[in-house]
Amino acid sequence: xxxxxxxxxxxxxxxxxxxxxxxxxxxxxxxxxxxxxxxxxxxxxxxxxxxxxxxxxxxxxxxxxxxxxxxxxxxxxxxxxxxxxxxxxxxxxxxxxxxxxxxxxxxxxxxxxxxxxxxxxxxxxxxxxxxxxxxxxxxxxxxxxxxxxxxxxxxxxxxxxxxxxxxxxxxxxxxxxxxxxxxxxxxxxxxxxxxxxxxxxxxxxxxxxxxxxxxxxxxxxxxxxxxxxxxxxxxxxxxxxxxxxxxxxxxxxxxxxxxxxxxxxxxxxxxxxxxxxxxxxxxxxxxxxxxxxxxxxxxxxxxxxxxxxxxxxxxxxxxxxxxxxxxxxxxxxxxxxxxxxxxxxxxxxxxxxxxxxxxxxxxxxxxxxxxxxxxxxxxxxxxxxxxxxxxxxxxxxxxxxxxxxxxxxxxxxxxxxxxxxxxxxxxxxxxxxxxxxxxxxxxxxxxxxxxxxxxxxxxxxxxxxxxxxxxxxxxxxxxxxxxxxxxxxxxxxxxxxxxxxxxxxxxxxxxxxxxxxxxxxxxxxxxxxxxxxxxxxxxxxxxxxxxxxxxxxxxxxxxxxxxxxxxxxxxxxxxxxxxxxxxxxxxxxxxxxxxxxxxxxxxxxxxxxxxxxxxxxxxxx
Amino acid sequence: xxxxxxxxxxxxxxxxxxxxxxxxxxxxxxxxxxxxxxxxxxxxxxxxxxxxxxxxxxxxxxxxxxxxxxxxxxxxxxxxxxxxxxxxxxxxxxxxxxxxxxxxxxxxxxxxxxxxxxxxxxxxxxxxxxxxxxxxxxxxxxxxxxxxxxxxxxxxxxxxxxxxxxxxxxxxxxxxxxxxxxxxxxxxxxxxxxxxxxxxxxxxxxxxxxxxxxxxxxxxxxxxxxxxxxxxxxxxxxxxxxxxxxxxxxxxxxxxxxxxxxxxxxxxxxxxxxxxxxxxxxxxxxxxxxxxxxxxxxxxxxxxxxxxxxxxxxxxxxxxxxxxxxxxxxxxxxxxxxxxxxxxxxxxxxxxxxxxxxxxxxxxxxxxxxxxxxxxxx
Ligand SMILES: Nc1nc2c(ncn2[C@@H]2O[C@H](COP(=O)(O)OP(=O)(O)O)[C@@H](O)[C@H]2O)c(=O)[nH]1
Ligand code: SF4
Ligand SMILES: [Mg+2]
Numbered sequence: 001x002x003x004x005x006x007x008x009x010x011x012x013x014x015x016x017x018x019x020x021x022x023x024x025x026x027x028x029x030x031x032x033x034x035x036x037x038x039x040x041x042x043x044x045x046x047x048x049x050x051x052x053x054x055x056x057x058x059x060x061x062x063x064x065x066x067x068x069x070x071x072x073x074x075x076x077x078x079x080x081x082x083x084x085x086x087x088x089x090x091x092x093x094x095x096x097x098x099x100x101x102x103x104x105x106x107x108x109x110x111x112x113x114x115x116x117x118x119x120x121x122x123x124x125x126x127x128x129x130x131x132x133x134x135x136x137x138x139x140x141x142x143x144x145x146x147x148x149x150x151x152x153x154x155x156x157x158x159x160x161x162x163x164x165x166x167x168x169x170x171x172x173x174x175x176x177x178x179x180x181x182x183x184x185x186x187x188x189x190x191x192x193x194x195x196x197x198x199x200x201x202x203x204x205x206x207x208x209x210x211x212x213x214x215x216x217x218x219x220x221x222x223x224x225x226x227x228x229x230x231x232x233x234x235x236x237x238x239x240x241x242x243x244x245x246x247x248x249x250x251x252x253x254x255x256x257x258x259x260x261x262x263x264x265x266x267x268x269x270x271x272x273x274x275x276x277x278x279x280x281x282x283x284x285x286x287x288x289x290x291x292x293x294x295x296x297x298x299x300x301x302x303x304x305x306x307x308x309x310x311x312x313x314x315x316x317x318x319x320x321x322x323x324x325x326x327x328x329x330x331x332x333x334x335x336x337x338x339x340x341x342x343x344x345x346x347x348x349x350x351x352x353x354x355x356x357x358x359x360x361x362x363x364x365x366x367x368x369x370x371x372x373x374x375x376x377x378x379x380x381x382x383x384x385x386x387x388x389x390x391x392x393x394x395x396x397x398x399x400x401x402x403x404x405x406x407x408x409x410x411x412x413x414x415x416x417x418x419x420x421x422x423x424x425x426x427x428x429x430x431x432x433x434x435x436x437x438x439x440x441x442x443x444x445x446x447x448x449x450x451x452x453x454x455x456x457x458x459x460x461x462x463x464x465x466x467x468x469x470x471x472x473x474x475x476x477x478x479x480x481x482x483x484x485x486x487x488x489x490x491x492x493x494x495x496x497x498x499x500x501x502x503x504x505x506x507x508x509x510x511x512x513x514x515x516x517x518x519x520x521x522x523x524x525x526x527x528x529x530x531x532x533x534x535x536x537x538x539x540x541x542x543x544x545x546x547x548x549x550x551x552x553x554x555x556x557x558x559x560x561x562x563x564x565x566x567x568x569x570x571x572x573x574x575x576x577x578x579x580x581x582x583x584x585x586x587x588x589x590x591x592x593x594x595x596x597x598x599x600x601x602x603x604x605x606x607x608x609x610x611x612x613x614x615x616x617x618x619x620x621x
Numbered sequence: 622x623x624x625x626x627x628x629x630x631x632x633x634x635x636x637x638x639x640x641x642x643x644x645x646x647x648x649x650x651x652x653x654x655x656x657x658x659x660x661x662x663x664x665x666x667x668x669x670x671x672x673x674x675x676x677x678x679x680x681x682x683x684x685x686x687x688x689x690x691x692x693x694x695x696x697x698x699x700x701x702x703x704x705x706x707x708x709x710x711x712x713x714x715x716x717x718x719x720x721x722x723x724x725x726x727x728x729x730x731x732x733x734x735x736x737x738x739x740x741x742x743x744x745x746x747x748x749x750x751x752x753x754x755x756x757x758x759x760x761x762x763x764x765x766x767x768x769x770x771x772x773x774x775x776x777x778x779x780x781x782x783x784x785x786x787x788x789x790x791x792x793x794x795x796x797x798x799x800x801x802x803x804x805x806x807x808x809x810x811x812x813x814x815x816x817x818x819x820x821x822x823x824x825x826x827x828x829x830x831x832x833x834x835x836x837x838x839x840x841x842x843x844x845x846x847x848x849x850x851x852x853x854x855x856x857x858x859x860x861x862x863x864x865x866x867x868x869x870x871x872x873x874x875x876x877x878x879x880x881x882x883x884x885x886x887x888x889x890x891x892x893x894x895x896x897x898x899x900x901x902x903x904x905x906x907x908x909x910x911x912x913x914x915x916x917x918x919x920x921x922x923x924x925x926x927x928x929x930x931x932x933x934x935x936x937x938x939x940x941x942x943x944x945x946x947x948x949x950x951x952x953x954x955x956x957x958x959x960x961x962x963x964x965x966x967x968x969x970x971x972x973x974x975x976x977x978x979x980x981x982x983x984x985x986x987x988x989x990x991x992x993x994x995x996x997x998x999x
Binding site: 544564566567568569570571572573574575576577579580582583586587589590593 | 628644811812813814835836838839842859860872875876881883887888889891896898921927930931934935938959974976977978979980981983984988
C-alpha cells in the first residue's frame with residue numbers, strides 16, 4: 001500500500017466545518033467509463049481525508065446499497081463531505097460519486113448540477129471509451145471545470161503517456177496538465193486533491209439572500225420519513241426553519257440539516273455552495289421531487305425556483321405483477337416509496353387477463369429494470385412477475401399520435417397509418433481490427449452508419465443510428481463478444497422513425513394471452529412467433545384436450561404447436577396403506593389446479609408464465 | 622356386520638427392488654425368526670376390539686411373506702382363525718416371490734389354508750426385470766407358477782409392471798400374452814410409478830435413467846385391456862383383471878371402504894372413518910409389541926369431505942362406480958359425452974379411458990360437491 005506523504009493529512013474531526021468560508025468549498029464529482037476506477041478513487045480520497053476510520057473502511061465505501069456492492073456497480077450517486085488541507089488552509093470538499101452505466105446517465109447529470117468541477121477519470125490500460133466521451137460532454141455542457149486524470153498507472157499494461165495525450169486532446173489542455181494516479185495504491189491522489197482545489201472554482205452565492213437549495217436526490221427512511229439531498233445555491237438552510245418546496249408548494253419544518261461525512265452528521269445550517277441532507281418530516285413520497293427548489297416559507301422565501309432537471313425519459317417498459325397470492329396494494333406502496341429515491345421510475349396501473357392487476361413501469365434501461373425489480377423484491381419482500389420488456393411506440397392514425405407502452409395495446413394491422421419507434425445515436429469505440437465485426441452487428445440490427453473517425457491509427461469511433469429496441473437487449477453482450485471485450489458503447493435518444501413493426505400475439509386454444517404479445521419488426525416476426533410457441537409447448541401442462549398454441553399477426557397464424565391431450569393421470573396402486581397418502585395427493589392436485597390461471601379453457605400454472613417470460617428475455621437478447 | 626378383512630404385513634425381502642417404496646427391508650434376517658411371535662401378540666391384543674366383526678378375507682402381504690418359515694405362516698393363519706370371527710369360506714391370500722417358493726413349500730401353505738397365491742412376476746422379459754432390479758429371471762417365474770399348479774393352487778394371481786426403462790410395446794405384449802397363456806385366475810398390471818425416495822427415483826432425478834413415458838404407458842394399458850378382455854378377464858379395477866368370480870375379495874374391501882385390521886410393521890387399519898397405522902421399522906414394531914404395548918404410529922379421523930373424496934375416488938377405481946345422484950349432473954355430463962364415464966341403472970362407472978384419467982375425473986366430479994346426505998351413515 002502506498003504511504004501517504006507525511007503532513008498531508010489533517011486531523012479528522014468534523015466540527016471544524018461548522019461554518020466554512022465559501023471560498024474554501026469545492027464541489028466536484030468523478031466521471032468515468034464503467035470500471036475505470038471511480039469508486040476506488042473515492043475510497044482513497046475518503047482514507048486520505050480520514051473521513052472514515054480504518055476500522056470502518058471497506059472497499060467501495062460509497063456504494064451503499066447491497067445491490068451495488070454485489071454487482072460492483074454504482075447506481076445511486078452519493079455525496080460526501082471531506083476535509084483537505086492545501087496551501088495551509090483546510091478546505092471543504094464535497095465529493096459526489098456517480099454511476100457509470102448508460103442506463104443511469106440521468107443520475108450523472110443530476111450530480112453534475114451540484115458541482116463546479118469534475119474529475120474525468122480514464123483507465124491507463126483501456127484509454128478513452130464511449131462513456132468517457134458521453135460523460136465528458138455532459139459535464140462540459142453543464143459548465144463544469146474538467147480535471148483530466150489517468151488512473152491505474154500501476155498496471156503493467158498501462159500506457160499513461162499516450163492516454164494522457166488523448167485525454168489532453170479531448171479536453172483541450174497540455175498533456176502535462178493531465179494528473180496521473182493509481183486509485184489502487186493511492187499514488188498521486190494527494191496531489192490530485194491539491195489540483196482540484198487549485199483548478200475547481202469555489203461556488204458562489206450569498207448567505208443573506210433568500211434561500212434556494214436544489215434537491216438533487218432523495219430517499220425514504222422508514223423512521224425519519226422523506227430525506228432529500230440538497231445543494232444550497234443562495235441563502236442559509238438552518239435546522240428547524242419552516243421551509244417550502246416550490247414545485248409541490250408543500251410546507252414543512254426542516255427537522256434536521258446535515259452533511260454526509262460520510263455518515264449522516266447533523267450540522268446547524270447549510271450555506272451557499274454546501275451540499276448536505278435535509279430531514280423534511282414529510283411522509284408522502286410525492287411531496288419532495290428531485291429537481292425541486294427548497295426555500296423558506298412565507299415572505300422570506302425566494303420568488304424564482306432554480307432551474308430544475310428535465311424529467312428523465314423512460315426507454316424500456318415492462319409489466320410488473322405480484323406473483324400468485326401477492327398483493328397489488330403492497331406493490332403500489334413499494335413503487336411509491338422507491339420512486340422517491342429513484343425519480344426516473346414511472347408506472348401506471350395495468351390489468352392483464354393472464355397476470356391480474358399490476359403496473360406497467362417505465363425504466364431507463366434493462367439494468368435499471370433489473371435493479372428496480374430486485375430492490376422491490378429485496379427491500380419490500382415482494383414476489384414479482386415481469387413481462388418481457390419493450391420500447392414505446394408512436395401510432396399515427398388520422399394525424400393523431402397515440403403513445404403505446406404495452407404491446408397488447410398496439411392496434412391491429414390495417415387500423416392505423418404508421419408506427420414509429422424510438423431511435424438512438426450510438427457511439428462505439430473499438431480497435432480498428434474489429435470494425436468489420438462491429439459494422440456487421442449494427443447492420444444486422446437495422447442500423448445506419450452516421451459517421452466514423454479514427455481516434456488513433458488503432459482505434460476508431462463510429463456512430464450508428466439504430467432502433468432502440470434492437471440494442472437494449474443483448475446488443476452490448478454481442479458487441480463485447482465480437483470484439484473480445486475491446487469495444488465500448490454509449491447511446492442517446494435520437495427521435496422516432498417509422499418502421500415496419502407488427503404485433504405478434506400468442507393464443508392458447510384460441511384465446512390471446514396478453515402478457516405474451518410483442519411488437520417486433522416484420523422480418524423477425526416469424527422467428528419470434530416460432531420461438532415463443534415452441535417454448536410454451538414445453539411449459540403448458542397437458543390438459544384433457546389438445547391445446548393449440550398459435551402465434552398470430554392479426555388473423556394470420558404464423559406459427560403453431562400442439563400440447564397433446566394427456567392420456568394418463570391415475571394412481572396405479574391403491575391399497576390399504578396407500579389411501580391416506582393418495583387422498584392427500586389428490587387434494588394437492590386440486591389445490592394446484594385452483595392456483596392456476598385460466599386462459600379460456602386452459603389451466604396454466606403461474607410458473608409457466610414466469611418461465612416463458614424469463615426465457616423470452618434471453619431469446620430476444 | 623360389515624365383511625371386514627385382516628391384512629398382515631411381513632416386511633422382509635431377499636433384496637430390495639429399485640422402484641420399491643413399500644415398507645420392506647433386506648438384511649434383517651436376524652429378526653425373521655421372531656416376527657411371527659410379534660404378529661400373534663399384536664393379533665391377540667387387537668382381537669377384543671374386533672369382536673363381532675365378521676372377517677371375510679385374510680391377506681399376507683409384504684415385503685415377501687414367503688421369507689418366513691412356512692410353519693410360522695401356518696401358525697399365524699391358525700391363530701387368526703382362532704381369535705377372530707373368520708367366516709368358513711374366507712379368502713386367504715399369500716404373496717410370494719419366485720425364488721422363495723418351491724412345490725413343497727407351496728403345498729404346505731395350501732394345506733395351512735392359504736388358498737389364493739399372488740406372485741410378483743413383473744415381466745417375462747429378462748431386460749425389463751434387470752431394469753426393475755428384480756433378482757429373479759423369467760424362468761424362475763415360470764417354474765414357480767408350475768410348482769403352484771402342481772401343489773394344487775387353483776387361484777393364482779401374477780403382478781406385472783409396465784413402463785420400465787427399455788420396455789417396448791412389443792416386449793409388453795409378449796409379457797401379457799404369456800400371462801394369458803398361463804390361464805391365470807387373476808392378474809394385476811401396474812404402470813411403473815416413480816417414487817422419489819427410491820434408488821430408481823434418485824437415478825431418474827439425476828438424469829441417469831429416463832422417466833417412464835406416460836403415452837407409452839397409456840398404450841400399454843390399452844393393449845393389456847384388449848388382450849385380457851379377449852381372454853375372458855373382467856377389468857374390475859384400474860390395475861386388476863380377473864376371471865369372473867376370482868376378483869380379490871380382500872382388495873375389493875379397500876375400494877368399498879369396508880373395515881380392515883392391519884397387523885405387522887407399518888400396517889394400516891381402518892374402521893368407521895378412522896384410520897390408524899403401525900410404526901414402520903420392524904425392530905421398533907417388534908419391541909413395542911414385545912413390551913405389551915400398542916405399536917400404533919399415527920391415526921386420522923376423516924371428516925365428511927375427506928370421506929366423500931375417498932368414497933368417490935376409491936369406488937370409481939372399480940366397476941362398482943358411484944351412484945349418479947352423488948354428483949351434479951352437469952359435472953358428469955361432459956365426461957359421459959367425452960367417453961370417460963358410462964351410466965347404467967343410475968350408476969356412474971369409468972370407461973377404460975376414464976380409468977386412465979381417473980385423477981382428473983375425480984377432481985372435476987367433486988370440486989364443488991358436498992357429501993350427499995346419507996353417505997355418512999352408510
Ligand atoms: N490495478 C488497478 N486497479 C484499479 C485501480 N483503480 C480501480 N481498479 C480496479 O478496477 C476495477 C473497477 O473499479 P471501480 O472503482 O469499481 O470502478 P467504477 O466502475 O468506475 O466505480 C476494480 O476491480 C478496482 O479494483 C488502479 O489504480 N489500479
Ligand atoms: S419384492 Fe416387492 S416388497 Fe420386496 S423389495 Fe421388491 S418390490 Fe419391494
Ligand atoms: Mg463504482
